[in-house]
Amino acid sequence: MSNRDEFPEDTKRKVALRANHQCSFHGCPQPTSGPSDESPEAVNMIGKAAHIHAAAPGPGARRYLASMSREERTHINNAIWLCATHADLIDRDEVTYTADMLRAMKSDHEAKCAERQRNALSTGEAVPDLVAIGPNIVFIGEFLGVEAEVWSFHLRNFVDGDVHTLIALAERYERTKAIERYVLVNELGDGRRLRDKPSITRETTGGYMVRCPVFPSADRIRASDLPKSWALSGSDDLVVQGGNWAITSGLEALPQQMKTCLSHQRGESPFHQDFGTRFAEYYNLLVGSPWFARYLKLEVIRQAAIPYTDLTNDQQHTPLRCVKRVYGVEVLASTPTNNWLPIRVDLDVNGVGRWRNNLSVYIPSEPIIAITL
Known part of the structure; x- marks a missing residue:
């Protein structure tokens, strides 16, 4: 059994989201995820949540801090999102890439992501927003429209879950609790109960099309x-x-x-x-x-x-x-x-x-x- 204090999957997804799925290394333009041509559900992922302070002691463990608890090593504060090249680079040189430098790099990148988002919103530029399908699937995407009580979306990146999670939801849809059958759309400021299982297909231009059959809007009182x-x-x-x-x-x-x-x-x-x-x-x-x-x-x-x-x-x-x-x-x-x-x-x-x-x-x-x- 490994003695490494690895990040939970949820923490990995969140640190990637905070970095907008882009490498946090100064000057790196590398996006870290995208569709793969291997299959309609395959994803090409070259990003990783790298440890600022190493996950375990031993040879090659960079910036390891014995005083840290397991909870501190696996916390999002100890993670920085990097492409594979720069993740390897910081793990070969702890003299140049100190913990303080990496924390500053992470903070600077997240601040720039926030600024780009605010600027886009202030100028009215279309900004892909969050869509949730049930409690375990969240992706960045755009609402495409409604046809025959089906809501359609262009999916850019998964934040929580992945293609396999969405397929699994469709397969066990009849066994899913009614309160977990829903779709929420930040762009619309609205949501619906699912009428039937969602579907996902690969688009020829890249990305995925997600279709969600929905019920009419729920009743509200005055x-x-x-x-x-x-x-x-x-x-x-x-x-x-x-x-x-x-x-x-x-x-x-x-x-x-x-x-x-x-x-x-x-x-x-x-x-x-x-x-x-x-x-x-x-x-x-x-x-x-x-x-x-x-x-x-x-x-x-x-x-x-x-x-x-x-x-x-x-x-x-x-x-x-x-x-x-x-x-x-x-x-x-x-x-x-x-x-x-x-x-x-x-x-x-x-x-x-x-x-x-x-x-x-x-x-x-x-x-x-x-x-x-």
Whole structure:
């Protein structure tokens, strides 16, 4: 058994995403992934998540730091995305390529990726965005259109999962939980439940075509019809009025309902293990990256567009109830304050129209332990 502290696959995907699938070495123009001609599902990958501090001691172990824990060696902070040539180069010369130099190189490359993205958005240039199919597949792509209740996409790069993961989803589609059958599209600010298994084909011009049969849009209630709930103060304490617990509902309850829903982490509910967001998971992997807000937007779309069955009353509805479209999600601080992370949401709310609001979402310090009954 190897004694190397290797990166988890999820960490490898995230460090590649933060580098925009390009080598982080100064001046290297090398893209690190693309389609292969060997088969319709083959991918030509020449990039790797290289260790800044070596994964294990021994001959050839560059910049190995004995004081690091296994968790620190396998954390994304110890990874830099490089093409195969430059990954080999830094592992042959630790005198030139010190840990501080590599961290600066990584930071500089990610900052340039963020700047290119911001410039493209400010000039209206089309920017490929994230598309999710179920909880385990995310890719960078463009929405191509709708025909006969089928959404079509051009797939550029996988972020989570790969072609084989998508094929596996199609093969086990009938055994997949209903709540995991969905497609989310950042470009549209919307999502749909899958009506049938997705398909993928190789395009002659390169890349892949993904087709997703979908159901019509889920029903939403008007914001004025939001049900009654206990009113909470700014510090999330119950509000007392006239000696009784205060109640809020309708449009007045909208900000509180948004904050409460988006702060609930997946796995917290004993009644529905799949209810809640993955905000904490994405914060731990992507904070500081230009992709962090885009992942959060995927999650807000899922809460807005994909229904779940509330087992306490056997009713089905979307978690956000009245949100029809998600225009944007902006992260307003680099770190949470007392576990609360400020964000700005830009939404289309049924019965209200365009609704922009600042709110804070809860990011737990420790991993969520699922509660079962």
